Amino acid sequence: MAMGASALDTIVLGTPVDEARALARALSASWLELPPMGAGDADWQAIRERVTSHAPCPRVVLAVWCEAPRPGPFVSMSPDAWLARCEAPLIAWSVALGCAADLCADEGSIVAVIEAPNSLDASEWVPESGVSDAAQALVRSVAHAEGPRGVRANAVTAPLRLAPSQLVAPAPPLDRFPGELADEVAGAVEMLLSPWASGITARTLAADCGRA
Amino acid sequence: MVVSKPVVLVTGASGGVGRGIALACGQSGWTVWIAARRQEEGEGVAREVTEAGGRGCFVPCDVSVAESVESAVATVVEAENRLDGAVHNATSALSPRPVRLGEVPVSDLRDHVAVSVRGTWLLARETLPHLLEAQGALLLLTSEAGFEGKAKLSPYAGVKAAQRGIGRALAREWGPKGVRVNCLAPLAASPAMESAFELDPEMADRVLGRNPLGRLGDPALEIGAAARFLLSRDASYVTGHTLMVDGGSCSVT
Numbered sequence: 001m002a003m004g005a006s007a008l009d010t011i012v013l014g015t016p017v018d019e020a021r022a023l024a025r026a027l028s029a030s031w032l033e034l035p036p037m038g039a040g041d042a043d044w045q046a047i048r049e050r051v052t053s054h055a056p057c058p059r060v061v062l063a064v065w066c067e068a069p070r071p072g073p074f075v076s077m078s079p080d081a082w083l084a085r086c087e088a089p090l091i092a093w094s095v096a097l098g099c100a101a102d103l104c105a106d107e108g109s110i111v112a113v114i115e116a117p118n119s120l121d122a123s124e125w126v127p128e129s130g131v132s133d134a135a136q137a138l139v140r141s142v143a144h145a146e147g148p149r150g151v152r153a154n155a156v157t158a159p160l161r162l163a164p165s166q167l168v169a170p171a172p173p174l175d176r177f178p179g180e181l182a183d184e185v186a187g188a189v190e191m192l193l194s195p196w197a198s199g200i201t202a203r204t205l206a207a208d209c210g211r212a
Numbered sequence: 213m214v215v216s217k218p219v220v221l222v223t224g225a226s227g228g229v230g231r232g233i234a235l236a237c238g239q240s241g242w243t244v245w246i247a248a249r250r251q252e253e254g255e256g257v258a259r260e261v262t263e264a265g266g267r268g269c270f271v272p273c274d275v276s277v278a279e280s281v282e283s284a285v286a287t288v289v290e291a292e293n294r295l296d297g298a299v300h301n302a303t304s305a306l307s308p309r310p311v312r313l314g315e316v317p318v319s320d321l322r323d324h325v326a327v328s329v330r331g332t333w334l335l336a337r338e339t340l341p342h343l344l345e346a347q348g349a350l351l352l353l354t355s356e357a358g359f360e361g362k363a364k365l366s367p368y369a370g371v372k373a374a375q376r377g378i379g380r381a382l383a384r385e386w387g388p389k390g391v392r393v394n395c396l397a398p399l400a401a402s403p404a405m406e407s408a409f410e411l412d413p414e415m416a417d418r419v420l421g422r423n424p425l426g427r428l429g430d431p432a433l434e435i436g437a438a439a440r441f442l443l444s445r446d447a448s449y450v451t452g453h454t455l456m457v458d459g460g461s462c463s464v465t
Contacts, residue, residue: 044318045318074336074337074381075333075340090321090371093370094313094316097313098315098316099314119381119384122381122384122385123385126378126385127378129378130329130373130375133373134371134373136373137372138313138361138369138373141361141369145366202361
């Protein structure tokens with residue numbers, strides 16, 4: 001946990017998947033559940049209203065992840081797969097980051113944890129690559145919009161469940177690739193949330209054991 | 213050996229940057245299909261392409277609708293028996309509208325995603341067999357917004373970044389098939405930019421104040437020429453790349 005922080009200081013806004021809840025536990029953070037990927041407009045509007053009535057929080061972490069991602073060629077996806085792999089996550093990240101901006105207290109910090117296939121390993125992870133880049137751009141947008149009230153917004157990217165079993169050469173510098181959620185990823189999040197990162201905003205930190 | 217001129221399809225080419233790309237390709241004698249929703253304007257650009265030295269044609273297309281993209285690509289291939297390049301330039305009409313991310317109606321987010329991102333998928337899906345045959349190229353129009361984010365244009369920044377991520381990864385997936393995928397990030401004097409400047413009066417100072425060349429790019433002479441290069445055989449060893457054609461404006465590439 002970040003210096004001087006308590007569970008009450010940190011909220012994880014996450015989609016209802018086990019890995020997102022595990023991140024909240026690793027950070028000793030409280031949990032605010034987002035609708036599942038693919039939720040309708042009314043559900044997303046409801047979470048916006050819920051966040052608006054919530055007390056401001058100094059540290060907000062986002063884990064907007066889908067259930068069990070599976071790779072596959074870009075053009076042979078079914079329409080349902082396309083919606084699940086790309087459109088639904090894009091909507092979810094957009095609403096969630098807007099919620100994070102509303103929830104974050106003045107002088108607070110937002111960190112989005114984004115599952116991102118490394119470029120070398122991105123074949124058959126094309127929609128996920130698009131979602132990852134979009135989420136990072138949205139984080140930077142929030143950093144620009146909320147910076148005037150002292151709010152920082154950064155991203156941590158990690159391959160996590162998108163790491164392939166067979167890697168394109170060369171091998172990552174650290175052989176513990178792709179790393180563990182509770183160790184490498186949570187550690188990067190805590191660093192960005194901490195006062196040690198008070199001058200860092202609109203940045204992406206790749207917690208990928210050097211793969212990028 | 214007679215090498216025939218390329219045949220390309222450009223979405224959202226009834227005006228602005230898309231029109232510029234179409235004209236630049238026309239100036240090199242290419243056949244350019246204007247794929248757009250606005251028929252009258254699209255047919256006008258097709259005439260301009262022909263007057264510029266190429267051959268311009270119009271086909272109606274709503275890039276967010278699978279059947280429309282399928283029909284548009286089929287029309288082009290039936291007429292030309294080939295397709296060397298496809299350009300996804302169309303964006304949501306909401307693109308220049310300034311708004312705070314937490315206040316964007318979800319329906320507006322869906323519109324951005326449908327035009328820019330679903331359009332990318334549909335165009336890729338329908339054109340791949342023909343690009344494979346021609347060993348051609350797909351070009352996606354992204355933006356500096358997709359690199360650095362935008363405080364007031366967050367949805368636009370998000371979908372433009374999504375296209376860049378898709379382009380980079382798709383280049384890796386399609387490379388072994390011999391089909392190239394690139395992105396182009398323009399800063400152009402276009403109706404969309406004029407609209408954005410009107411909706412956010414401080415935007416012109418922000419955009420041009422940091423631009424070393426101090427001006428917006430010409431959609432045909434500067435943006436279109438760069439797009440034509442990426443589509444052409446001259447760029448046969450360029451894939452997975454985003455070419456900034458922004459007068460040096462974006463500082464985070």
